[in-house]
Amino acid sequence: MIQSERAGRHDEIETFFRERFTTDNPLITEAVKRMLAAGGKRLRPRITLLAAQTHDADAERHMQLAAYMELIHVATLIHDDVVDNAQTRRGVNATAIDYGNRISVLAGDYLFAWIFKNVTQFYAPPIPNILSATLAEICDGEVLQLRALGDLNVSLKSYIDTAERKTASLFAASAQCGAIAGGAPPHAVEALRGFGLAYGIAFQMRDDLLDVTADAAALGKPVGNDLAERKMTIPLILALRSGSQEFRGMVERLYAGREPDVAAVIAGIRQSGAIEQTRAKIAEYARRAEDAIDGLENTAAKAELQRLAGELLEEAS
Amino acid sequence: MIQSERAGRHDEIETFFRERFTTDNPLITEAVKRMLAAGGKRLRPRITLLAAQTHDADAERHMQLAAYMELIHVATLIHDDVVDNAQTRRGVNATAIDYGNRISVLAGDYLFAWIFKNVTQFYAPPIPNILSATLAEICDGEVLQLRALGDLNVSLKSYIDTAERKTASLFAASAQCGAIAGGAPPHAVEALRGFGLAYGIAFQMRDDLLDVTADAAALGKPVGNDLAERKMTIPLILALRSGSQEFRGMVERLYAGREPDVAAVIAGIRQSGAIEQTRAKIAEYARRAEDAIDGLENTAAKAELQRLAGELLEEAS
Numbered sequence: 001m002i003q004s005e006r007a008g009r010h011d012e013i014e015t016f017f018r019e020r021f022t023t024d025n026p027l028i029t030e031a032v033k034r035m036l037a038a039g040g041k042r043l044r045p046r047i048t049l050l051a052a053q054t055h056d057a058d059a060e061r062h063m064q065l066a067a068y069m070e071l072i073h074v075a076t077l078i079h080d081d082v083v084d085n086a087q088t089r090r091g092v093n094a095t096a097i098d099y100g101n102r103i104s105v106l107a108g109d110y111l112f113a114w115i116f117k118n119v120t121q122f123y124a125p126p127i128p129n130i131l132s133a134t135l136a137e138i139c140d141g142e143v144l145q146l147r148a149l150g151d152l153n154v155s156l157k158s159y160i161d162t163a164e165r166k167t168a169s170l171f172a173a174s175a176q177c178g179a180i181a182g183g184a185p186p187h188a189v190e191a192l193r194g195f196g197l198a199y200g201i202a203f204q205m206r207d208d209l210l211d212v213t214a215d216a217a218a219l220g221k222p223v224g225n226d227l228a229e230r231k232m233t234i235p236l237i238l239a240l241r242s243g244s245q246e247f248r249g250m251v252e253r254l255y256a257g258r259e260p261d262v263a264a265v266i267a268g269i270r271q272s273g274a275i276e277q278t279r280a281k282i283a284e285y286a287r288r289a290e291d292a293i294d295g296l297e298n299t300a301a302k303a304e305l306q307r308l309a310g311e312l313l314e315e316a317s
Numbered sequence: 318m319i320q321s322e323r324a325g326r327h328d329e330i331e332t333f334f335r336e337r338f339t340t341d342n343p344l345i346t347e348a349v350k351r352m353l354a355a356g357g358k359r360l361r362p363r364i365t366l367l368a369a370q371t372h373d374a375d376a377e378r379h380m381q382l383a384a385y386m387e388l389i390h391v392a393t394l395i396h397d398d399v400v401d402n403a404q405t406r407r408g409v410n411a412t413a414i415d416y417g418n419r420i421s422v423l424a425g426d427y428l429f430a431w432i433f434k435n436v437t438q439f440y441a442p443p444i445p446n447i448l449s450a451t452l453a454e455i456c457d458g459e460v461l462q463l464r465a466l467g468d469l470n471v472s473l474k475s476y477i478d479t480a481e482r483k484t485a486s487l488f489a490a491s492a493q494c495g496a497i498a499g500g501a502p503p504h505a506v507e508a509l510r511g512f513g514l515a516y517g518i519a520f521q522m523r524d525d526l527l528d529v530t531a532d533a534a535a536l537g538k539p540v541g542n543d544l545a546e547r548k549m550t551i552p553l554i555l556a557l558r559s560g561s562q563e564f565r566g567m568v569e570r571l572y573a574g575r576e577p578d579v580a581a582v583i584a585g586i587r588q589s590g591a592i593e594q595t596r597a598k599i600a601e602y603a604r605r606a607e608d609a610i611d612g613l614e615n616t617a618a619k620a621e622l623q624r625l626a627g628e629l630l631e632e633a634s
Contacts, residue, residue, distance in 0.1 A: 025457060082399060082422045102463060105399045105422055109429070110456035116433055116449035120442070128445060132433035139427035140342060146419060 044069035051178030053301035069174040075111040134173040141166025150230040168200025194292035202285035208233035224262035239274035361386035368495030370618035386491040392428040451490040458483025467547040467572040485517025511609035519602035525550035541579035556591035
């Protein structure tokens with residue numbers, strides 16, 4: 001039953017995007033479908049539908065709202081494709097593109113506008129406000145991340161604050177809006193929002209971990225990509241805390257572009273014990289997510305949400 | 318009286334932005350204030366306030382709404398700063414920027430999100446929906462413009478359609494939202510929206526005209542900048558229609574990057590009679606704007622709106 005619920009939600013979302021999704025702009029519709037076809041687990045819309053289902057059996061009614069959560073994510077990915085001279089110079093995303101940047105900006109803007117146009121037309125307060133506030137949070141988080149690039153003194157606290165804005169805010173909104181649309185009472189809406197927030201932080205940590213532990217084929221991008229972009233990921237922050245001056249010097253040289261040996265830094269992270277410490281942090285936030293909704297009535301949807309949180313931990317092991 | 322009304326509205330808007338405007342993000346607030354300090358006539362917020370004043374004497378109440386119109390414009394300008402390899406290669410905006418593109422994208426996104434967050438919180442339907450639909454229109458128009466770059470067969474009809482979306486839609490929304498907020502009855506809201514739409518088309522035509530007639534100092538950017546970017550402006554479209562094969566060949570060579578003689582193309586546009594034809598088109602749309610609100614009760618605000626439309630024509634002469 002739980003198994004079929006999981007598969008079902010995912011397949012329904014895929015079917016929706018394949019067969020029913022369209023915007024007013026055929027170019028944008030195509031671009032979005034191409035991005036969706038490239039893969040993804042549709043975790044945000046699944047969490048919206050499951051949150052709705054904790055109080056409303058008819059999840060199908062909330063498919064459009066769930067789709068907006070994935071589309072906000074897709075629009076931010078499209079904007080992430082915008083590159084800088086600095087980045088192309090360092091060899092990150094060096095593909096020669098002509099009008100790529102301008103088109104990426106416009107496609108992302110159009111998608112945001114289209115989502116808000118529909119949300120303001122078809123959803124009652126406070127849903128339109130939650131979604132626009134979430135987008136502001138995501139931008140805030142990305143600005144924080146950009147400012148922290150290459151800054152070896154970033155604290156774990158500041159990392160978590162950034163992850164909360166940049167990544168977890170959309171998971172929190174996905175759960176919260178699903179709960180509101182499903183008619184959940186205020187305490188359940190708050191609990192589900194809390195689930196999304198903790199889940200999102202654990203999700204970002206797991207994403208950071210995979211960058212140094214996964215193999216390139218499974219990851220779909222080069223291992224150490226975050227390090228090549230001078231991001232301050234949680235395994236790196238914890239490894240720097242472990243205190244080896246030799247390791248810190250190695251990271252300093254990598255991030256100053258003087259010694260581009262990503263593999264050596266990955267090896268250093270592994271030796272420091274930071275992998276295990278990162279897993280412990282993921283476990284902590286996955287458990288917080290499970291606990292956040294523990295007081296809700298037992299339903300298949302609640303069990304499935306808790307299983308999703310547990311899955312983050314398994315994948316990280 | 319009319320004179321003081323005009324000065325007053327403009328000064329009040331400036332004072333608002335200087336003294337009371339702030340977002341939740343100090344970096345973005347600073348960036349916006351810098352852009353606003355660079356100049357601008359604040360036409361969009363002035364139109365919002367004047368549209369409100371046709372039915373509500375207390376314009377001050379609508380200052381925040383008026384400010385959102387200017388801020389949507391500012392956010393699109395920030396996103397226009399995003400450049401491509403193709404553009405930097407052609408020497409347009411060749412300033413070496415490092416994280417300029419990423420920061421421009423995030424700053425614009427944040428501003429859009431912040432505006433929608435506030436609008437959905439403080440304004441009743443249909444205002445939030447009008448603003449998000451307008452942003453979608455603007456993006457649509459910019460995509461159309463990007464696809465038409467260097468296409469010498471763009472028709473006047475297609476030019477006007479693009480100008481309507483890219484530029485006039487925000488003037489239309491500025492007038493419409495001001496009218497709604499000021500409590501205007503439906504027929505007056507429609508009339509004021511019609512004013513904004515025609516005004517915006519004339520405004521874009523005038524902007525195109527100044528690119529080939531103004532001097533660089535008055536324009537604040539190089540004369541022929543649109544031509545250097547291979548834009549299909551109205552004077553160029555009308556000059557191509559005039560039929561000289563020699564002129565067409567010259568434009569073809571410029572737009573293929575084989576003969577970068579912008580001055581010769583400007584001279585050709587002048588000789589073709591397209592300057593006078595463009596002025597006639599501006600006059601046509603400025604008059605449509607005046608006519609659109611002719612049926613409204615005579616107020617100082619209505620007279621000022623009609624004066625603004627007339628001003629477009631004077632400036633273009």
